[in-house]
Amino acid sequence: MSLSFxxxxxxxxxxxFIGGSFVEDAPVLAMHRPSDGIEFAGCxxxxxxxxxxxxxxxxxxxxxxxxxxxxxxxxxxxxxxxADLIEQHGLELAQLEAVPSxxxxxxxxxxxxxxxAEQIRFFAELADKEGGAVVPTAGGQFGMIVTEPYGxxxxxxxxxxxxxxxxxxxxPALAAGNAVVLKPSEMTPFATxxxxxxxxxxxxxxxxxxxxxxxxxxxxxxxxxxxxxxxVSFTGSTGAGAAIMANIARTGIKPMTLELGGKSPQLxxxxxxxxxAADCIARSILFNGGQACVAGSRVIAHAxxxxxxxxxxxxxxxxxxxxxxxDETTTYSPCISGRQxxxxxxxxxxxxxxxxxxxxxxxxxxxxxxxYQPTLLTNVAQDNTAVREEVxxxxxTLQTFETDEEAFTLAEHPTYGxxxxxxxxxxxxxxxxxxxxxxxxxxxxxxxxxxxxILPTGGYKSSGxxxxxxxxxxxANRRSKSVLIDL
Numbered sequence: 001m002s003l004s005f006x007x008x009x010x011x012x013x014x015x016x017f018i019g020g021s022f023v024e025d026a027p028v029l030a031m032h033r034p035s036d037g038i039e040f041a042g043c044x045x046x047x048x049x050x051x052x053x054x055x056x057x058x059x060x061x062x063x064x065x066x067x068x069x070x071x072x073x074x075x076x077x078x079x080x081x082x083a084d085l086i087e088q089h090g091l092e093l094a095q096l097e098a099v100p101s102x103x104x105x106x107x108x109x110x111x112x113x114x115x116x117a118e119q120i121r122f123f124a125e126l127a128d129k130e131g132g133a134v135v136p137t138a139g140g141q142f143g144m145i146v147t148e149p150y151g152x153x154x155x156x157x158x159x160x161x162x163x164x165x166x167x168x169x170x171x172p173a174l175a176a177g178n179a180v181v182l183k184p185s186e187m188t189p190f191a192t193x194x195x196x197x198x199x200x201x202x203x204x205x206x207x208x209x210x211x212x213x214x215x216x217x218x219x220x221x222x223x224x225x226x227x228x229x230x231x232v233s234f235t236g237s238t239g240a241g242a243a244i245m246a247n248i249a250r251t252g253i254k255p256m257t258l259e260l261g262g263k264s265p266q267l268x269x270x271x272x273x274x275x276x277a278a279d280c281i282a283r284s285i286l287f288n289g290g291q292a293c294v295a296g297s298r299v300i301a302h303a304x305x306x307x308x309x310x311x312x313x314x315x316x317x318x319x320x321x322x323x324x325x326x327d328e329t330t331t332y333s334p335c336i337s338g339r340q341x342x343x344x345x346x347x348x349x350x351x352x353x354x355x356x357x358x359x360x361x362x363x364x365x366x367x368x369x370x371x372y373q374p375t376l377l378t379n380v381a382q383d384n385t386a387v388r389e390e391v392x393x394x395x396x397t398l399q400t401f402e403t404d405e406e407a408f409t410l411a412e413h414p415t416y417g418x419x420x421x422x423x424x425x426x427x428x429x430x431x432x433x434x435x436x437x438x439x440x441x442x443x444x445x446x447x448x449x450x451x452x453x454i455l456p457t458g459g460y461k462s463s464g465x466x467x468x469x470x471x472x473x474x475x476a477n478r479r480s481k482s483v484l485i486d487l
Contacts, residue, residue, distance in 0.1 A: 001170060001376055002328060003091075003094075003105045003106055003109055003328040003329045004078060004105070004230065004326060004327050004329075005095055005105070005326050006326075007040065007099045008031065008264065010095050010096065010099060012040070012041045012096070012099075012100075012190050013190070013193060013301075013473050014026075014027045014042055014172065014358065015042070015044065015213075016046055016054065016119055016210075016211060016212045017193050017196045017197060017209070017210060017211040017214055018053060018054045018057050018207075018210045018211075018212070019057040019061070019206055019207045019210070020200045020207060021206075022193075022197075023053075025044035025046070025050070025213070025428075025434055026044055026110035027041070027042025027043055027044055028043065028044055028045045028365040029042060029044075029045065029186050029215065030042055031043055031079075031100055031186075031187065032100075032337065032338075033099055033100060033103055033325075033369075034100075034101070034115075034325070034333075034334040034335065034336050034337060034369055034370050034433035035323065035324040035325045035326070035330075035334055035368075035369045036130065036324060036368045036369045037338065037369055037370065039367065040099065040100070041076075041100070041188075041190075042080045042452070043186045043189060043213050043214070044213050044214065045186070045214040045218050045219055045315070046183075046213060046214040046218070046219045046222070046233075047213055047214075047215070047218060047219075047222070048218075048222040050212060050219075051181070051212055051219060051222040051223050051226060052222075054181045054210040054212050055152055055154075055181055055210075055223075055226050055228050056228070056230060056235060057122070057182065057207045057210060058152045058179035058181050058194070058210050059152050059179065059228050060207065060209060061206065061207025061208050062149075062151055062152060062177075062178065062179035062204055062208060063209075065205035065207070065208065066150075067174075067177055067178075067179070067202075067208055068092050068148065068149040068177030068178065069177070070140065071126035071128075071261070072127040073127070073128045074126075075116035075124070075127045075175060075177065076124045076125060076127045076128055076175070077124075077203075077387050078202055078203045078204045079120055079121070079123065079124035079127070079171065079174060079175060079202075080120075080121060080124050080202070081113070081202035081203055082120055082198060082204060082208070083091050083117040083120040083121045083124070084202075085118070085198045085201060085202050086113065086116055086117045086120070086195065086198060087114065087117045089194070089198060090109065090113035090114075091109070093108075093113060093191045093195065094108035094109050094113055094191075094192040094475075095111070095193040095326070096190040096194055097112070097162055097163055097188065098326045099190075099325065100188050100189075100190060101159060101160075101162055101163075101187070101188040101325065101336070101447065102159075102160060102288055102289055102291055102325070102333040102334060102335070102336050102476070103161065103288065103325065103333070104254075104325050104330050104331070104333060104382065105325060105326050105327070105328055106179060106328045107316060107332075107343045108163075112161065112163050112164050112198055113163070115164050115167075115432070115451060116163045116164050116166070116167040116195075117167075118168040118451060118453060119164065119168065119171050119453055119469070120167055120170075120171040122171070122173075122453040122454070123159065123171040123172045123175040123473070123474060124171070124175055126172075126175055126471065127175040127177075127192035128473045129475055130144045130452065130471060130475065131147060132144060132146045132246040132480065133145045134197065135257060140352050140486065140487050141484060141485065141486055141487065142484070142485040142487055143482070143483065143484050143485075144483040144485075145480050145481075145482055145483070146480065146481050146482075147475075147478040147480045147481075148157050148177070148478060148479060148480075148481070149176050149177030149178045149258060149477065149478055149479075150168065150178055150231045150255075150260045150478070150479055151178060151179070151228070151230045152180070152181060152228055152229055152476065153169075153173040153178045153179070153180050153181075153214065153229070153230065153231045153232075153233060153475060153477060154177045154180075154181050154182075154183075154223045154224055154231070154232045154233070155169035155170065155173065155180055155181070155182040155183070155232075155233045155234070156183045156184075156216075156220055156223070156224070156232075156233075156234045156236065156244075157169060157182065157183070157184050157185065157192070157235060158185055158235050158236045158286060159184075159185035159187045159202075159336055160291045160292060160293075160336070161193055161288070161292075162184055162185065162188040162189075162191055163191050163192070163195065165197055165235055166182060166184065166191075166192045166386070167231050168235065168249035168468045168469065168473070169233050169235075170182060170199075170209060171477070172209045172468075172473040172474045172477050173231075173233070173477045174204065174208065174209070175474060175477075176478045177472055177475035177478070178230075178231075178477055179207065179208045179209075180208065180209055180210065181210045181212060181229070182196075182209075182210070182211050182212075183211070183212050183213070183214060183220055184212060184213070184221050185257055186213060187337070188361065189211070189213050189217075192211055192238060193211050193213075193458060196209045196210070196211045206418075209384040212278040212382075216240060217244070220240075221247050221424075224244050224248055224251075225247050225250065225251035225252075226251075227251070227252060228363075229254065229487060230254060231254055231255050231256065231257075231476075231477065232244065232248060232254060232255075232256040232257070232474075233256070234256045234257070234258050234259070235259040235260075235293070235467075236254065236260065237256075237260065237390075237392075237414070238260040238261040238390070238416075238462045238463070239261075240260075241258040241260040241464070242338045242462075244256070244258070245258070249365065255479075256465060256466070257458075257464075257465065257466035257467070257468065257473075257476050258464045258465045258466065259293065259457065259458055259463075259464045259466075259468050260293070260418070260459060260462060260464040261293055261390045261392075261414045261416060261418070261462070261463060262293045262294055262295070262390065262417075262418030262419055262459065262463050263297060263298060263387075263388075263389075263390050263413050263416040263418075264294055264295065264296045264297065264298065264416070264418055264419040264420055264421070264439065265296070265298040265299075265300050265411040265413070265420050265437070266280075266281055266284070266296040266298065266300065266409070266419070266420070266421035266422075266423070266447060267300050267301075267361060267406070267407050267416065267420070267422050267423065267424075267433065267437075268281075268299065268301040268302065268305065268309060268423045269302055269342070269404075269420065269423060269424040269426070269429060270283055270302040270305055270423075271352065271424055271425045272305070272423035272424050272425065272445075272446070273383025273423065273424055273425070273430075274305055274308055274309055274312065275312065276423065276433050276445060277309065278309055278313055278316055279310035279316065280296075280421065280423070280445075280447040280448075281296060281299055281309075281313060281314055281396070281421075281447065282312075282316035282317055283447070283448070284296040284421070284448060285297060285317075285374070285394055285395070285396050286317065286320060286332065286394060286446040287448075288333050288395050289332065289333035289334060289335060289371075289372070289393065290391070290392065290393045290395060291333070291335070291336065291340075293418060293463075294418055294419040294441070294448070294457075295392075295447075295451065296419070296420075296421050296447050296471055297390075297391060297395060297396055297397065298387060298396075298397050298399070298411075298413075298483075299313075299396055299397065299398045299399070299408045300399050300401060300407055300411055301398065301399070301400055302400070302401060302402070302407075303400040303401065303402055306398065306400045309398075310359055310376065312397060313360075313376055313398075314359060314360045314376060317360055317361070317376065317394075317396075318360070318374070320332035320374070322334065322365060322367050322369070331353070331480050332371070334369045334370040334371045334372075335370040335371070335372055335393060336370070338370050339371060339385060340370065340392070340393070341364060341370040341371075341372050341393075343392075343393075344372050344392070344393035344394075344395065345363075345364060345372065346485060347385055347386060347389055347391050347393075347395070348362050348375060348377070348386065348391075348437055349362075350385040350386075351377055351380065351384050351385045351386035351397075352377075352385075352397065354380075354381075354383075354384050354385060355380070355381065355384065356377040356378070356379055356380045356384055356386055356397070357377065357378050357379040357402075358375070358377060359375035359376040359377065359378055360373070360374060360375060360376040360396070360397070361375030361376065361379070362375050363375050369408065372393055372394055373394070374394045374396075375393075375394060375395040376396045376397075376398060377396065377397050377398065378397070378398040378399075380397045380399060380471060382410065384397070387399070388413075388415075390416070396482075404429065404432070408433070408436040408437065411436075411437055412437075412438065415460075415461060415462045416459070416461060417438045417439045417440065417459050417460030417461040417462075418439060418440055418441070418459035418460075418463035418464070419439050419441040419442070419443070419459075419464050420437045420439040420441075420442045420443070420445045421441065421442075421443050421444075421446075422434075422437075422442065422443070422445070422449040423444075423445055424445075429443050436438040438461065439459070439460060439463075440457065440459040440460055440463065440464070440467075441457055441458075442454075451472065453469050454469075454470050455470055456468065456470030456472040457469050457470075457471060458472075
């Protein structure tokens with residue numbers, strides 16, 4: 001069966017999802033399909049009053065439904081039903097996402113849908129297995145650490161992986177007993193809206209999952225600054241994360257989880273499997289058109305193998321098929337917008353003006369939509385724009401080293417510390433690299449997450465605060481209180 005479809009056949013709803021039903025709202029922002037640049041829909045912008053309506057609904061539902069105080073297995077069962085429905089409606093969700101986003105229909109069906117359902121199941125099973133603790137105290141006393149949900153969690157997800165990011169945010173919050181008000185990107189909201197609708201069908205009480213549409217300056221600020229939002233969870237750029245922190249500081253104090261930008265290095269030592277390293281590196285920068293916070297955009301290779309590695313990368317980075325996201329033969333994603341493609345090209349041109357040598361790409365593609373050629377730059381210094389700035393596009397830099405110490409120095413970045421890749425057959429060198437590289441996630445002889453959701457993700461430095469996924473994410477959605485009893 002072909003996965004290709006006609007985007008004109010897909011209905012897109014313009015409105016918010018509050019209290020278990022759609023709230024119509026006039027579209028304000030024009031939406032364009034990144035695959036061909038055609039305007040196809042509009043997105044409303046929830047103002048402070050609409051956000052307050054969603055938060056008030058969530059707060060009331062969380063209290064009156066008993067979601068946070070019910071037998072935990074009840075939450076588990078409802079979330080498991082939700083995951084099942086997401087898989088059953090996988091084709092519908094994939095079509096809703098393939099049109100406005102950079103995700104391709106074949107990749108959505110093969111990956112994103114199943115991954116989102118798996119994430120929900122993972123957190124569902126923590127609901128009745130993670131709790132407080134009885135702690136050692138002096139004789140005649142009884143000490144406990146009791147945990148409870150926050151109440152209402154405000155979440156903001158990015159445009160690059162809309163479905164799976166919604167799973168990242170909503171699943172641990174709901175499993176921990178909270179209600180959620182989520183703002184998806186104004187460029188990619190439709191699959192998230194349908195996902196919220198399916199939560200009610202699964203038996204999650206109406207009002208616990210709410211989705212408000214809009215941009216950051218209006219809707220995002222109203223959400224993160226709302227006094228009844230008890231915790232904030234955000235994935236996006238470092239600049240936007242800093243703005244959210246400032247907004248929270250202006251309006252009150254509340255915990256937050258921020259998964260932010262990255263400029264991740266990939267170190268290829270002389271003893272590495274060059275074919276393996278090249279394949280991992282190419283896939284890491286071509287996947288979703290390089291539009292991933294963990295994209296391994298800085299290649300740091302031993303001088304003795306850098307030439308061979310570059311040749312392999314050039315070959316692997318060519319021949320990918322751009323096209324419509326709704327065409328199953330497409331293998332290469334566009335930039336999300338004309339503005340983003342222009343930014344990518346501007347940063348590449350700045351890098352060239354600063355001395356970078358172009359080994360491949362460095363041009364917009366002569367193809368409908370917002371496509372940019374896979375690009376490989378070398379002869380770049382540490383202060384070169386392409387090394388320093390998060391490009392968020394299909395752009396690699398290649399630097400060389402002679403000694404391990406030099407490699408670790410080049411890997412260090414003054415701003416980011418999200419992820420890193422290491423390629424070596426030497427276990428001692430790999431372990432040493434783990435100690436020397438400051439990053440929240442390090443992959444050895446691979447690059448990219450597995451589907452083991454037990455592994456948390458999050459960054460060092462300005463790449464974020466706190467963790468998504470794993471037990472860490474569940475516990476981040478519950479607060480603790482210490483209890484000491486004199487017997």
